[in-house]
Amino acid sequence: MKIAMIGTGYVGLVSGVCFSDFGHTVVCVDKDQRKIDMLERGEVPIYEPGLDALMAKNVEAGRLTFTRDLPTAIDGAEAVFIAVGTPTRRGDGHADLTYVMAAAEEIAKAAKDYVVIVTKSTVPVGTNRKVREVVAAANPELDFDVASNPEFLREGAAIDDFMKPDRVVVGVETDRAAAVMSEIYRPLYLRDFPIVTTDLESAEMIKYAANAFLATKITFINEIAALCEKVGADVKQVSKGMGMDNRIGNKFLHAGPGYGGSCFPKDTKALARIGQEYASPMHITETVIAVNEDTKRRMIGKLQDLCDGSFNGKTVAVLGVTFKPNTDDMRDAPSLTIVPALVGGGARVRVCDPQGQHEGEALLPGVQWQDDPYEASKDADLIVLLTEWNEFRALDLDKIASSMSRPAMADLRNIYSADVARDAGFVAYESVGRIGFP
Numbered sequence: 001m002k003i004a005m006i007g008t009g010y011v012g013l014v015s016g017v018c019f020s021d022f023g024h025t026v027v028c029v030d031k032d033q034r035k036i037d038m039l040e041r042g043e044v045p046i047y048e049p050g051l052d053a054l055m056a057k058n059v060e061a062g063r064l065t066f067t068r069d070l071p072t073a074i075d076g077a078e079a080v081f082i083a084v085g086t087p088t089r090r091g092d093g094h095a096d097l098t099y100v101m102a103a104a105e106e107i108a109k110a111a112k113d114y115v116v117i118v119t120k121s122t123v124p125v126g127t128n129r130k131v132r133e134v135v136a137a138a139n140p141e142l143d144f145d146v147a148s149n150p151e152f153l154r155e156g157a158a159i160d161d162f163m164k165p166d167r168v169v170v171g172v173e174t175d176r177a178a179a180v181m182s183e184i185y186r187p188l189y190l191r192d193f194p195i196v197t198t199d200l201e202s203a204e205m206i207k208y209a210a211n212a213f214l215a216t217k218i219t220f221i222n223e224i225a226a227l228c229e230k231v232g233a234d235v236k237q238v239s240k241g242m243g244m245d246n247r248i249g250n251k252f253l254h255a256g257p258g259y260g261g262s263c264f265p266k267d268t269k270a271l272a273r274i275g276q277e278y279a280s281p282m283h284i285t286e287t288v289i290a291v292n293e294d295t296k297r298r299m300i301g302k303l304q305d306l307c308d309g310s311f312n313g314k315t316v317a318v319l320g321v322t323f324k325p326n327t328d329d330m331r332d333a334p335s336l337t338i339v340p341a342l343v344g345g346g347a348r349v350r351v352c353d354p355q356g357q358h359e360g361e362a363l364l365p366g367v368q369w370q371d372d373p374y375e376a377s378k379d380a381d382l383i384v385l386l387t388e389w390n391e392f393r394a395l396d397l398d399k400i401a402s403s404m405s406r407p408a409m410a411d412l413r414n415i416y417s418a419d420v421a422r423d424a425g426f427v428a429y430e431s432v433g434r435i436g437f438p
Contacts (some may be wrong), residue, residue, distance in 0.1 A: 001025070001183055004077040006103045008035055008066070010046055010158075010262065010329075011120055011151050012083030017051060018162040020058040022187045027073040028066045039066040047328035047355045050159050071110035078180055080107050081149070082131075083120040086266075093269040095124050104131045108138035116180045118147045122207055122267060124274050128171065128200040145177035148200050150207035155261065156326025167194045171203025208274070211267040212285050217252040218259045219288045222295045225255035225433025235433025236414060255433040257334035257386065257412045258295040260323035265292075265332040296337040299412055302430045303342065306382050306408045311345030315405065317376040318342070318349060320387020320413075321356040321364065328355040330363050334412075335386055339364050350376040354389055374399060381406045388413040397424035 001024045005016035008030040020026040030036055038045050042059070044052045058064040067073055074080050084099035100121055107117055117135060119128050132146045148171030153161045168185050172178045178197060182189065189195055198206070225235040235255045243250025259265070268289050275282035307314050323333035330336065335356075342349050349367040353360065357369050370376035373392065377383050377400045385392055393415055401407035401424045408428035409421055418437055421429035430436040 001079070002027070002077045003184065004029060004070075004073040004080040005083055005120075006070070006081060006107070007083040007085070007099075007121075008032075008039065008045070009083065009085060010048070010155065011153065012081070013039075013044070013046065013055075014048060014051065014153055014158045014162060015081065015083060015120060015151065017055045017058060017064065018159065019184070020061075020064040021054060021163075022184075024063065024184065026058075026064050027077070028064070029068065029070050029073045030066070031068060033068060036066050036068055047326075048158050049156065049326055054159060070106055074107060074110055074115065075112070077115060079116045079118055079147075079184060080111070081118045081120045082107075083151075086121050086123055088266050088269050093273045095122070095266070095270045097123060097127060097130075100127065100131065101134050104134045105138045108135040108142055108144075111139065111142055111144065114143040114176075116145045116147050116177050118149050118181070120149055120151055122150060122263070122270075123148075123204060124270055125201050125204045125208075127204060145172065145174050145180075146200070147172045147177050147181055148203035149181065150203060152207075152210070155329055156324060163188075165193055167196050169196045169198065169203050169206050171198050171200040173200060208267050208271040211263050212271050212282070212288070214252050215259055215264040215268050215292070216284060216288050218254075218256075218264075219291045219295070221253045221255050222258065222432070223291060226295075226298065228433040229435070232435060233433075234435070238433075255414060257299045257338065257432070258292045260332040260334055260336075262329055262331045265289075293337075296334050299334065299338055299410075299432075300341045302412075303338070303382065303384060303410050304345075306410055306428050306430055307347075311342050311347035313346060313348075314381040315348045315350070315379060316342050317370075317373070317380040317383045318351045318367075319353070319373050319376070319383065319385050319392050320389055321351055321353045321360050322387050325387055325389040328359055330356060330359040333387075335360075336363060338384075338386065339367060343367065350380070352376040353387065354391055356387075374403065378403045379405045382408045382410060384410045384412065385415055386412055388415055397421065397426070401425035 003024050003026045005012050005028045008028050016026045016028040082103045086095040089096040128146045128148045170181045228235040239253040243253050268285050272282045272286050321335035343366040350370050351367045352370045352373045407426040409426050411431040414431050418429050
């Protein structure tokens with residue numbers, strides 16, 4: 001089957017590469033010639049473990065190509081996926097559908113035969129019906145269907161999530177569209193991965209509801225962590241005890257500096273906005289958004305306490321600035337709140353992140369970038385563990401403490417413990433939801 005993928009961002013590129021690995025012929029389209037040139041050279045414009053090798057394999061097999069030429073890409077395609085960005089619109093929190101609708105119109109004008117136009121981008125409820133209207137207006141003679149196929153890819157584990165999904169959600173209106181989508185995902189169906197077929201609106205809502213619920217779990221445990229610090233409880237033990245309840249589960253119950261990334265902040269804001277538009281307020285989601293911002297600010301207070309109330313003149317080493325490990329994504333990362341507070345408070349900030357510098361240089365002005373965590377920590381007054389990269393999980397804390405001007409640690413991912421830090425020579429240690437010292 002021939003598939004066209006419009007957009008070579010995170011979702012579009014991962015999906016296109018994985019579909020080609022299913023055996024489909026996939027043409028990925030992007031307006032950015034620089035990205036197309038990179039991809040044709042075998043270079044991946046995003047960081048995702050394993051994606052470069054999988055892409056090269058399918059390019060070599062002749063199943064995967066890249067182009068700016070949309071009409072040629074969709075010629076003969078049975079399905080065209082829209083995987084363009086839907087950023088939060090300034091001023092009202094709604095998802096910006098400009099790129100989605102522009103893609104739909106271009107597809108309509110270029111398509112000649114029956115095609116299923118599939119929205120892969122995360123879009124508000126009702127968007128696919130608007131896509132249908134745009135396509136019908138641009139090409140009244142075109143025979144087509146629309147489908148909703150939201151993505152559930154975790155950055156850093158996207159290939160596994162695509163190849164071994166918890167479920168695939170497909171929203172369709174006709175049996176003909178359902179048959180095309182079934183053929184596309186046949187390799188997963190044959191391996192007994194669940195395919196959930198719904199109407200368009202339900203498919204759109206599943207994406208937002210799932211992400212809002214996961215964001216709620218993260219925010220809930222962060223609020224519990226704040227209370228644990230007051231009452232003397234250990235949030236790691238609390239999380240473990242909660243997670244053993246099958247009704248709750250242990251995923252997304254890790255206390256930290258707040259959620260970030262490309263999905264949770266954008267999707268919670270969009271869901272809250274949808275609720276407002278339909279006079280059905282999403283009170284829980286609105287509270288989650290507010291509490292998550294409070295959590296990031298609370299982390300700044302922890303760092304101030306470790307710096308005797310002032311960042312001025314202090315040297316601070318920050319380990320990790322991406323919103324999570326195994327990605328170069330900085331979108332809405334806690335570092336974008338915490339690091340500027342350090343710089344603005346007069347601290348000399350050194351940053352070390354395995355993949356964060358490319359995006360972080362523009363987003364975090366006034367910091368010094370280091371490749372080595374030990375060099376970053378030398379003569380520092382405070383070390384801040386902000387992203388739980390594997391490289392930071394087994395640091396030689398004795399070496400770091402002995403090299404610091406004043407060995408103090410803010411472990412905002414609960415990688416270590418107070419006892420371990422004390423034994424290594426640290427004089428002060430703070431984590432999230434656990435008792436520190438002194």
